[in-house]
Amino acid sequence: MADVIKIATRDAYGQTLVELGNEREDIVVMDADLAAATKTGMFRKAHPNRFFNTGIAEGNMMSIAAGLAACGKTVFASSFAMFAAGRAFEQIRNSIGYPHLNVKIAASHAGVSVGEDGATHQCCEDIGIMRTIPGMVILNPADAPEAKAAVRAAADYDGPVYLRLGRLAVPVFNEENVTFEIGKGKVMREGTDVTVIATGLEVNEAMIAAETLQAEGISTRVVNMATIKPIDKDLILTCAAETGAIVTAEEHNIIGGLGSAVAEVLVESGKPVPMLRVGVEDTFGRSGPALELLDLYGLTAPHIVEKVKAVLALK
Amino acid sequence: MDAITRKELEIVAAKIRLAIIEGTFHAKSGHPGGSLSIAEDMAYLYWKEMNIDPADPKWAGRDRFVLSKGHAAPALYGALAHRGFFPVERIPTLRKTDSILQGHPDMKHIPGVDMSSGSLGQGISCAVGMALAGKLDGADYRVYTILGDGEIGEGQVWEAAMFAAAKKLDNLTVIVDNNNLQIDGTVEEVNSPYPIPEKFAAFGFHVIEIDGNDLDQIEAAFAEARTIQGKPTCIVQKTVKGKGVSFMENQCNWHGAAHNKEQYDIAMAELTARLQELEG
Numbered sequence: 001m002a003d004v005i006k007i008a009t010r011d012a013y014g015q016t017l018v019e020l021g022n023e024r025e026d027i028v029v030m031d032a033d034l035a036a037a038t039k040t041g042m043f044r045k046a047h048p049n050r051f052f053n054t055g056i057a058e059g060n061m062m063s064i065a066a067g068l069a070a071c072g073k074t075v076f077a078s079s080f081a082m083f084a085a086g087r088a089f090e091q092i093r094n095s096i097g098y099p100h101l102n103v104k105i106a107a108s109h110a111g112v113s114v115g116e117d118g119a120t121h122q123c124c125e126d127i128g129i130m131r132t133i134p135g136m137v138i139l140n141p142a143d144a145p146e147a148k149a150a151v152r153a154a155a156d157y158d159g160p161v162y163l164r165l166g167r168l169a170v171p172v173f174n175e176e177n178v179t180f181e182i183g184k185g186k187v188m189r190e191g192t193d194v195t196v197i198a199t200g201l202e203v204n205e206a207m208i209a210a211e212t213l214q215a216e217g218i219s220t221r222v223v224n225m226a227t228i229k230p231i232d233k234d235l236i237l238t239c240a241a242e243t244g245a246i247v248t249a250e251e252h253n254i255i256g257g258l259g260s261a262v263a264e265v266l267v268e269s270g271k272p273v274p275m276l277r278v279g280v281e282d283t284f285g286r287s288g289p290a291l292e293l294l295d296l297y298g299l300t301a302p303h304i305v306e307k308v309k310a311v312l313a314l315k
Numbered sequence: 316m317d318a319i320t321r322k323e324l325e326i327v328a329a330k331i332r333l334a335i336i337e338g339t340f341h342a343k344s345g346h347p348g349g350s351l352s353i354a355e356d357m358a359y360l361y362w363k364e365m366n367i368d369p370a371d372p373k374w375a376g377r378d379r380f381v382l383s384k385g386h387a388a389p390a391l392y393g394a395l396a397h398r399g400f401f402p403v404e405r406i407p408t409l410r411k412t413d414s415i416l417q418g419h420p421d422m423k424h425i426p427g428v429d430m431s432s433g434s435l436g437q438g439i440s441c442a443v444g445m446a447l448a449g450k451l452d453g454a455d456y457r458v459y460t461i462l463g464d465g466e467i468g469e470g471q472v473w474e475a476a477m478f479a480a481a482k483k484l485d486n487l488t489v490i491v492d493n494n495n496l497q498i499d500g501t502v503e504e505v506n507s508p509y510p511i512p513e514k515f516a517a518f519g520f521h522v523i524e525i526d527g528n529d530l531d532q533i534e535a536a537f538a539e540a541r542t543i544q545g546k547p548t549c550i551v552q553k554t555v556k557g558k559g560v561s562f563m564e565n566q567c568n569w570h571g572a573a574h575n576k577e578q579y580d581i582a583m584a585e586l587t588a589r590l591q592e593l594e595g
Contacts, residue, residue, distance in 0.1 A: 028451070052447065052482075060474035063437045067444020070422070070430055072375070073451075091471075094434040095441055099422050 006169035010108040012147035013165050014039025017076060020155050021047040027155065028068055030077040032058045037167070038078040038108045058083045062091035062105070069101040074155055077103055081110035081164065085126035096160050097133040104154045105130075106163040110140075111251035112280060112297050113168040113201065115290035122285035128256020130162040131229050137182060138228040140164040140250075140258075142203035143172045146226060149180035157182060166251075168290045170201045185232040191221030194308050195239035195246050199225045199258045202249035202278070202299065209304035220308060231261045237269050245311045246275040249304055251294070254279035274314035276307045319362055322593060324530050327358040327397060329590040332559045334393030336586065338409035338416070340579045345410060345418065348569035350390035352494040352527070352554040353461055357394035359533045360459060369399035372426045378456050379445045381430040383438025384463035384492060385419040386571070391428070392416055400427035436469025438462070439489060443479045446487040446547075457541075461490045465497030467508050473518065479547045480519025487547040488540045489520070492527060494556035496567045515549040527552025560585055 020027045021043055033056045035041035044051040054061040058079050065077040078084070084107040085092070096103045107126060114122045130136050139154060139161060141147040147165065154161040188203065189210050198206035203224045210220040221243055223235060240246060246266065248259040259277035266272045280297050294300050331354045339345035361367070365378040382391050389409060396403045401415070408414035415424045419433025429445070432438040442460035449456050462472060479487055491511055499505050508514070512522045521543045525532040527550075540548035556570070557563030560582045574582055 050451065054474070054478055057471075057474035057478070059437075059471050060440045060443075060478060063440030063471070064444035064447065064475070064478065066437075067381075067430065067441035067446075068448045068451075069444075070441065071379075071445050071448030071452075073448055090434060091437055091440075094431070095437050099431040 005172045007144035007172055008167060008169045009141055009144060009147035009165045010039045010167060012144035013106055013108070013151055014042035016148045016151040017043040018046045020152070021050060024074070026072060026074045028052070028073045028075045030054065030061050030065055030075060032056055032061045032079045032083065034079055038106070040076070040078045058088040059091040062088045063095040065103045066095035066099070066101045069103050075103045076106050078106045078108065080121060081107035081123035081126040082121055085129045085162065086123060089129055093133050097136055100135050100159050102158055104161045104163055106165060108165040109167045110164045111166065112285040112293045113166055113251060113290040115167070115293060116287050118287035119284040124253045124280045124285065125256065126164065127228055127252050127258065128260070131256065131261065135159060136229060137161040138164070139182065139226060140200045140228055141226050142200055142224050143170055143174050145172060145174040145176050145178045146180060149178055150226065153180045153182050164200065166201060168201065171204050173204060173207065180226070183227050183230045183232060185223045185225040185227070185235040187221060188224050189220070189222040191219040192243060193219045193245070194312060195221040195223055195243045196249055196304060196308065197223045197225050197236065197239070197246060197258065197262055198249040199228060200251055202251055205299065205301045206249050206304055208301035209308065212301065212305050213308055218308065218312065225258060228258055228261055231265060233265050236262055236265045240266060240269070240271065240273045244273050245315050246273060247278060247304065247307045247311050248275070249278040251299055252279055253282055255282055274311050276311045278304050278307050321530050324358045324362060326590065326593045327362055328354040329586060329593060330397050331357050331390055331393035333583065333586045333590065334396060334406045335389040336560070336574065336579065336582045338389045338392060338406045339573045341407040342410035343573050345389055345573055346386040346571050347389065347573065348496070348556045348563060348566070349384060349463060349492070349494060350387040351558045351560065351563065352556045353387055353390050353492055354558065355528050355530050355533055356461060356490060357390050359530060359537065361394045361398045363534070364537050365459065366456065369427065372400055376454065376456055379429045379442070379458045381438045381442040381445070381458070381460040382420050382432050383442070383460045384435070384466050385433030385438060388418065388420050391420060395425070395427040401425070435463070435466040436471035439472055440475040442487060443475050443484060446479070446484040447482060449486050450484065457486050457488065459488050459490065461492055463497070464491060464493045464495065464502050464508055464511065465505065467491060467511070468506055476515065476518040476520065483545045484547045485544050488537065489547060489549045491549060491551045492554055493551055494554045496556045496565070496570065498570050500567060512551045515551070519546055520549040521546050523548065523550045525550060525552050527554040528558055559589065
């Protein structure tokens with residue numbers, strides 16, 4: 001694994017924004033004084049006339065984005081997940097969600113992998129918050145190539161999208177030209193005993209866990225669920241029927257996120273199978289190096305291995 | 316006034332006031348007080364000031380209006396109906412389950428509504444976004460928004476004001492409807508926003524103070540706003556909440572209450588008499 005390339009999804013976001021700006025005049029980008037961190041600064045440099053910084057005023061930014069979208073612009077509005085989904089929730093809900101305007105809320109620094117800044121900046125609630133807004137599409141790409149494709153898919157979709165991005169450089173495992181279809185999960189690895197449905201940086205952890213499990217004779221299917229909403233019900237139910245057990249894995253509170261979405265589908269199918277969730281166990285984060293925190297909060301491959309064994313015991 | 320006379324605008328304002336009472340009475344709810352205070356604004360904006368086409372409500376080159384104090388929707392609906400965006404017969408369906416006329420403005424379903432609003436403080440930001448889009452496109456449309464004096468307690472209003480001035484949005488006109496009353500009392504009793512003109516001036520606006528129930532002063536203010544370059548304009552207008560209905564004027568309890576049949580009959584009689592007097 002020594003030669004693995006690591007790139008943060010926020011870097012892929014910034015690069016793709018610049019490309020989209022070259023291709024489309026309707027692309028407008030906004031930030032709230034975090035352009036260097038969210039990588040919208042790359043767009044600012046390339047297309048300064050179509051970049052608007054509201055300063056530290058996330059709610060105002062979201063409502064201005066709505067006004068721009070109402071006049072035909074495709075707007076990407078960026079901040080950290082905490083201040084986009086958190087502080088500006090009601091502006092997103094009422095100014096963007098209710099009129100179904102064409103604004104892409106691109107929120108970086110999601111999850112505990114923010115690292116040293118600590119709990120106030122580690123948003124593990126954003127998927128849950130955004131999932132309750134009617135019509136909101138939620139994308140959570142797993143690596144840089146997928147993030148690029150997801151940004152393009154969001155730009156091509158007419159309506160509000162919440163795009164979850166990370167601060168941490170994460171291993172690249174997708175091909176550079178990987179495709180992205182909103183609402184479709186992808187089987188990354190076949191398996192017959194259990195399915196790990198993962199999202200974001202947990203997809204890579206799930207792939208490592210599957211290798212470990214294979215060595216122990218457990219055949220693990222891995223699904224990359226890069227769209228949290230609308231969730232790919234068909235794929236979830238197929239995996240449940242074919243492997244008989246499911247573990248979800250997300251860098252998010254176990255309440256409200258991917259695990260909740262998958263559980264809802266399974267329970268309402270009338271054919272539920274044993275399921276366990278890997279995620280932040282309803283607690284706040286803390287300061288520390290990102291990789292240490294991912295392990296501390298039970299989000300690394302060894303923890304997924306343990307959850308898989310636990311769910312198999314329930315079969 | 317040319318083209319459309321002051322008297323004609325007063326007739327329109329009277330019809331809007333009748334629509335406000337008609338709608339909220341049948342809905343058995345709504346916000347008639349703060350709707351009545353902006354009837355002259357609505358008449359002037361939709362019959363004189365704004366470049367709009369009721370036959371093509373989404374026309375890209377139109378002037379835009381955002382009712383940031385979205386609870387005054389009955390006034391907006393009255394204007395849109397009488398201006399021909401939808402039939403006047405729909406006014407009594409306000410707030411009904413099968414009606415397009417939502418309690419607060421809904422741009423997805425109501426012809427002529429440029430922005431959904433109602434959560435206070437957000438409409439001005441949306442209007443700023445529209446004005447910004449106009450500048451970006453080199454378009455010559457103008458954007459108007461009306462805020463309540465209670466509404467400006469929302470911090471977002473000042474975030475939007477700061478941004479509008481920083482971006483020199485001289486195509487934006489903000490109207491603050493200073494009827495002096497909010498739900499819990501006078502604006503001073505609740506948490507005084509005064510002095511309002513000085514605050515907007517400090518935030519970089521060109522400020523005009525008028526009587527917002529006087530059409531001549533409204534006309535002069537909007538004309539002055541058009542001449543201002545490099546900064547947005549804020550019209551701070553003194554108005555009477557409940558204007559036009561004797562027992563409603565300056566009464567806080569008519570912010571969010573509808574009439575019973577007896578009150579409705581009196582209000583409609585007063586407003587109808589005013590309309591007949593104007594129509595001679």
